[in-house]
Amino acid sequence: MKRLSSNLYLDLVSGREMVHCRCGAVLGPGDQDPKSLLAVKRADLSKAGPKVNPYGIGAKRFFLREYYCPACRRLIETEVALQEP
Numbered sequence: 001m002k003r004l005s006s007n008l009y010l011d012l013v014s015g016r017e018m019v020h021c022r023c024g025a026v027l028g029p030g031d032q033d034p035k036s037l038l039a040v041k042r043a044d045l046s047k048a049g050p051k052v053n054p055y056g057i058g059a060k061r062f063f064l065r066e067y068y069c070p071a072c073r074r075l076i077e078t079e080v081a082l083q084e085p
C-alpha cells in the first residue's frame, strides 16, 4: 500500500495498482490523475473560510472546486480555480 494523501492510497487489485479511498472503495487505475476519479462540485470561494481572500478581492474570478469520493461522499480535496471566460 502506498499513501497518496490522508484520504487516498494505492493498492493492488488483481495485480494492478488501483486508487482507493480510505473508505475502501476502489476508485480507478493508479496511473490516472486521482482527481479525475472523484466526483466534483463547484462551490463559492467563501466556503473555504474567512481566511481565504478575507477582503473579497477578485472573488468573482475564482471558485472552490471540491472533490468527493463517489462511494462515501467524503470530501477528499479542494482547490481554488479560476472561472473560465
Ligand SMILES: [Zn+2]
Pocket: 021, 022, 023, 024, 025, 069, 070, 071, 072, 073, 074
Ligand atoms: Zn470513500
